[in-house]
Amino acid sequence: MPDIDYDSYARDGHHLLPGLLADKDQRRAVEFFDAFDAADEVPDSYEAEYDKGDADGTEGGPRRLRKLRRLLWNDPELWGPLLVRSGVTDIARRLIGDGAAVVFHAAFLKPARVGTEVTLHQDQALWTYQYPKAFSVWFALTPVSPANGGLFGSPGSHAGGHIPHRERPHYRWHPGLDAAEDGLREPVQFELDPGDAVMWDRYFAHGSAANTSPHDRRGMVVVFADASDPEFRAKDSFPLADLQDLRETP
Numbered sequence: 116m117p118d119i120d121y122d123s124y125a126r127d128g129h130h131l132l133p134g135l136l137a138d139k140d141q142r143r144a145v146e147f148f149d150a151f152d153a154a155d156e157v158p159d160s161y162e163a164e165y166d167k168g169d170a171d172g173t174e175g176g177p178r179r180l181r182k183l184r185r186l187l188w189n190d191p192e193l194w195g196p197l198l199v200r201s202g203v204t205d206i207a208r209r210l211i212g213d214g215a216a217v218v219f220h221a222a223f224l225k226p227a228r229v230g231t232e233v234t235l236h237q238d239q240a241l242w243t244y245q246y247p248k249a250f251s252v253w254f255a256l257t258p259v260s261p262a263n264g265g266l267f268g269s270p271g272s273h274a275g276g277h278i279p280h281r282e283r284p285h286y287r288w289h290p291g292l293d294a295a296e297d298g299l300r301e302p303v304q305f306e307l308d309p310g311d312a313v314m315w316d317r318y319f320a321h322g323s324a325a326n327t328s329p330h331d332r333r334g335m336v337v338v339f340a341d342a343s344d345p346e347f348r349a350k351d352s353f354p355l356a357d358l359q360d361l362r363e364t365p
């Protein structure tokens with residue numbers, strides 16, 4: 116069971132989880148995403164987003180993967196045991212209970228030189244459904260620092276719940292926040308080694324910068340919510356009990 120100070124998590128809305136992912140699983144994940152990034156085609160079921168260029172590289176160079184979605188639903192035999200081994204399922208049971216379920220599992224791949232920013236946002240503000248008690252665990256799969264786009268978040272930004280988001284000029288992906296305009300604390304930068312993770316509350320405001328470095332910055336996020344809540348609705352829901360049942364891969 117990962118060591119978590121639940122009081123500081125409740126106060127700040129985030130918590131560092133050093134060394135959550137074993138080296139072997141971190142390498143396995145990087146190889147998986149690098150292979151997809153190098154492939155000509157990605158199955159539609161991953162709902163891929165790209166940062167630059169096009170398929171044949173005629174416009175702005177070869178396209179690079181920005182985001183992959185629905186990892187656990189696409190490959191439960193790979194990701195299920197890896198998530199269980201990391202201990203995130205224990206955190207979900209502790210924070211939510213046996214009724215917890217995975218509702219999102221995605222990779223944010225921020226490729227070298229062309230990886231674009233993720234504007235400051237609260238996850239719950241961008242979701243179609245309300246996800247009671249939801250929290251995210253974001254795994255660093257490479258070093259993560261401001262030098263490669265990093266990851267940052269505003270401590271305490273979850274405390275007041277939903278903050279109205281606005282469309283942002285020149286940012287195409289989703290509405291966002293501005294720490295100063297929205298009265299949030301100056302975001303802190305997370306400096307992470309491969310295998311480290313950060314967990315955060317569904318209302319914790321976070322984002323990342325463009326990656327202008329020569330190195331890819333790879334991250335993977337899993338989101339748990341309370342599927343036992345009578346109000347629970349989801350596009351995808353993978354119950355904790357089904358995760359635990361998945362056969363271990365060698």
Ligand SMILES: O=C(O)CCC(=O)C(=O)O
Pocket residue numbers: 223225233238251253265266321322323334336
């Ligand atoms: O990986 C990133 O750069 C941003 C991650 C994020 O915004 C999220 O997981 O909600």
